[in-house]
Amino acid sequence: GENVEQHPSTLSVQEGDSAVIKCTYSDSASNYFPWYKQELGKRPQLIIDIRSNVGEKKDQRIAVTLNKTAKHFSLHITETQPEDSAVYFCAASRNFNKFYFGSGTKLNVKP
């Protein structure tokens, strides 16, 4: 099956700086890559996703890049704010059936 690895496990940045979280996947047939944000005690919420026919997608301060050849994808958050503090999960799926998640990155944005 698919194996998704996520790095780093924790990330601390100063408010206003950028944050980058990276994920690698093993199944070259995976074609959908969502990112979720989870605040403490809450449900995971989709923040951005990308499909395998696209190399980059941006939504305001958040962007995701995908390198299919290297089998890795990254989340970029610019101009970080304290409310960006949360755990972020990447995931990979083949045809939207089984989803495999990374182990999560705890992002701390220091004011």
Place this chain on the structure above:
Amino acid sequence: DAGITQSPRYKITETGRQVTLMCHQTWSHSYMFWYRQDLGHGLRLIYYSAAADITDKGEVPDGYVVSRSKTENFPLTLESATRSQTSVYFCASSGDRDQPQHFGDGTRLSIL
């Protein structure tokens, strides 16, 4: 999103007991999923369903049973609970194969 609800929110039970976690969605989504979330493992798929009466195993199905007699409900049963099944369980749904998942609020299950 209020469209997907899980019950109960918290449950404490003993080893060997049967326990059922409920998941209900009001969107008529075709796909439904059950995950468990443990520290250091992220979310791991237990079972998923593509439609009523169609279910399939995920990454960690052992010790769990699911059914989907109606589109809106997808209960998860632990037939004989073990301590290793102590976890937070999330249900999710999606409208179609190319739609993102929406998660419920989760059920925190403790097995003593």
